[in-house]
Amino acid sequence: MSRAVPTVAILALPNVIPLDLSIPAHVLGTQDGYDVSVCTEDLTGLKRADIVVVPGYENPERPPAEEYLDALSEAHDRGARMVAICTGTFALAATGLLDGRDATTHWKYLDSLRELHPLVKVHENRLFVEDGNLLTSAGAGAGIDACLHLIRADFGVVAAHEAGKDVVASPARDGAQPQYVDVLSPVRADLSPIRGWVMAHLGDAITVDVLAERSHLGRRTFIRHFERETGLSPMRWVMLQRILSARRLLETSDWSVDRIAAATGFGTGSNFRSVFRREVGTTPTAYRKVNSPNNDG
Template identity: 40%
Template sequence: MDTGGSGRTGGGTVALAVTEGMLHFELSVAHEVFGFAPVDVTVPWYEVSVCGTEAVRVGRFRLEPDEGLDRLPYADLVIVPGWADVDVAPPADLIDAVRAAHEAGARVASLCTGAFVLAAAGLLDGRRATTHWAHTDVLAARHPAVEVDPDVLYVDNGTVLTSAGKAAALDLCLHLVRLDHGSSVANSVARRLVVPPHRAGGQAQFVAAPVPDRDDHPLSALLPWIVDRLDRPLTVEDLARQARMSSRHLGRHFRTATGTSPLQWLLTQRIRRAQELLETTDRSVEAIAEATGMGTAATLRRHFNRAIGVPPDSYRRTFRHTARPAFRGGDAGRSS
């Protein structure tokens, strides 16, 4: 399982790299996620700075950076939002700063068309990457060494991450919080922003939790009902009876709303619950198997390993946080 490459927990310093013509939505998303800790979270939060060479216009707003681009190599995480005109080459100083940050050990993540900066810096050569669907062909043609995947929300290559546009930028930011602090904290951020806590990025370890976005959707009442009963044995017939429709009709609605079958969606929710319990409690694997409706530890281990890529015990060791370790760049020699 890819845990983000660095093995770090906690957030550290985050640098938002800005330039003229930057897309304001993606920049705002990153600042909202990393710049403000949820009120119910007690872990030390990220230290965010906006970095650029000069005041820039972001959409209709004028933005004065906190730091210069030379600050990027001192950050633990560098976020590169997209900008409106991909036909314009990224500024050379931005490309150089992003490359230097990566070489210094920072994670570098692009949102939307920010992938063009990472590609120009050579960070995506030989790697899988994505960007907004409207620009994937351009990215592939301009940078043939990049394996462009137009069908995913985001791609995590460890220290290099890319996302598709708009909402997918939020998905990637929440994914990064989850890697740093675990799913419970990421869920708190999602609750503050009133968004689903987790959508699949495309890799097996990212567990989807799609929710219909209309109150009158046929599944809008059923899905919360299921999540409240994950410790119970549930069949398709049970779900269809609760939804007052046939099993076949239920399957069609599930496929349309979630992209998967009722039983696969149910299994996904059981695994999500298991992840949260592994991160936040000392319960045994046997107890978690019972609490998530898996029945036995053997069944939980089989499904968990297949979906997440590691056994439950290994997952717990990776994501269970008791203290925030020192960040890369946390020593005094890196603070200026």
């Protein structure tokens, strides 16, 4: 028995921003396994969608018409995942769905979002924020990240990697990364070589001191430069790379959990299972059953 095909409805509100509309239409529309449609005045598609995407639109301080807000609320109430790109967050906020929830939007509109919707927990300078079945993202580029996040959640790391290659984007930018960097990085702050070294040595014992020494920087200077470049602490970044590598191995190999744990730097299978459940929300074995290409349902 094959898995059900998730249906995706992209709601093009009046004055929709064309780029914000085209991003989910392309990234999700070309992904095998999604049934994607675009809705305008006819909101029938929202009534059956598993995922509803709201692209950004002009003048977000003006709430959309009631029929749109009602359709979004009804979709959420029956269990659809809700995704907002850029100012699309304002439409979700206008329904009240974001009250008391974590969210973000394009940095230019953060103050307006706070002022108009004070009950929303607004996060600054984040690519995207996920709170349960609500996913909000920043400007257009972050919309790609949000779409790849959906693909990674539904179809695995390999599928997200292929989709990322198609749009020439990183397939695994963490939502906590900043939308922008407000200072210029010093010349010596280019740490891409050390990140490449980490990817080739994920199974090794890696510490901040090891990374700083290999980068010929003091510990505090290294941490500051690394966070400036990636938006993440060094060890958080390393852990996320280990999780992504482990997910890829679970999807594409028949290696045992213990072998994957050793190869990706988690040490024991027990530690790997604990961290994997915390970060991914399921066990390695359950993840493999759902995402292995040999899985039939």
